Amino acid sequence: MVSYKELGLVNTRAMFAKAVKGGYAIPAFNFNNMEQLQAIVKACAETKSPVILQVSKGARNYANQTLLRYMAEGAVQYAKELGWKRPQIVLHLDHGDSYELCKSCIQTGFSSVMIDGSALPYEENVALTKKVVRYAHRFDVTVEAELGVLAGVEDEVASEESHYTKPEEVIDFVTKTGCDSLAISIGTSHGAYKFKPEQCTRDPKTGKLVPPPLAFDVLKQIEKKLPGFPIVLHGSSSVPQEYVDIINTYGGKLPDAVGIPEEQLRKAAKSAVCKINIDSDSRLAMTAAVRKVFNDKPGEFDPRKYLGPARDEMEKLYKHKIVNVLGSNGKA
C-alpha cells in the first residue's frame, strides 16, 4: 500500500470546500504523456493554481497505470523545482468503472477516485458508490460519483443519449453513498462534437455553429437541494475554433466540431461547480501545433521539434483556462 500522502499529493476535500466558497473551479486536466503533464504542471506552478491530474481508461491502456502514477509523483517534484513550494496536486481516477479498479488506484497512490455508475440503475449506482466510498475513506481518499448520463462520442466513454440529472434524486444519493462530490448532467458531453448541427443555430457571419445553453435551471435546483456540496462538470471542453481552423487548414478534418462556450463555464465556475473536466481542448491544441509544424517544415523528423511546440501550445491553453475561465489562479 502506497499512501498518496507520502507522494506529496492531496485529496480534493479542502480544495473543493475552498473553491465552492470562493466561487471558482479547480481544473481537472487529463494526461496521457509527458508533454501534457509538463504543460499542466508548468501552467499550474506559474499561475499558482490547484490542479487535478486525471487518469482515464484510455490513458491507462495507452501509457500504463503504474507509469502514470509515477509520473504524477514526479510532477510534484517538478512543481517544487519550478518554485511552487507546496504544490496542490490531486491524482484522480477518471471514470472508474469497478470497485476493484478504484481499490487498485487507492492502493498505489491515487488521492481521489471517480466511480462512474451513471449507466447503472439507480439502486445499483448507489450500492457500488457506497462500497467504493467505504473503502476509499479508510485511506482519506475522496470519491466522485455521477448521477445522470452525458451524451458523447469519446473513445471509451460513449452514450447515445443524455439524461439530465434528476434534482429530486440528489439528496438521497449523496446521503446514502457518502460521496464527496457529484458529477451531474446538464447538457455537456465528451469529445469535440458536443452537439449535433440540428441542435445548434449558425452564426451568419462565420458559418460556425452556436450551441444551445446548458441547463442552468437544473444546476440551480441541484444547488438548492445540496447547498455548498461540490458539483462536477464533465465534458467541459470549449473546442476553440482557432484550433479547429488550424487543424482543418493543415490537412485535418473536423467539420462542425463544437464545444461549451467559455462564458457558460465561467458562469458555472461561480456556482457550486468546483471541478471542471477538460481533455479534448488539450488534444486539439496539440494536434493543431503538430499539424502546423508538419506543414511548415516537411523535413522535420525530431519528435522534440513538433512535440515541443505542442507542449507550449497546451501550456498556453491551460493557463488561459485557469485565469480566464475557471478563476483558480492564485488559489494554491
Ligand code: G3H
Ligand atoms: O472522459 C473522457 C476523457 O476525455 C478520457 O477519454 O478514455 O479516451 O482517454 P479517454
Ligand code: 13P
Ligand atoms: P472533454 O471531452 O469535454 O474534454 O471532457 C473531458 C472529461 O470529461 C474527462 O472526464
Ligand code: ZN
Ligand atoms: Zn468525463
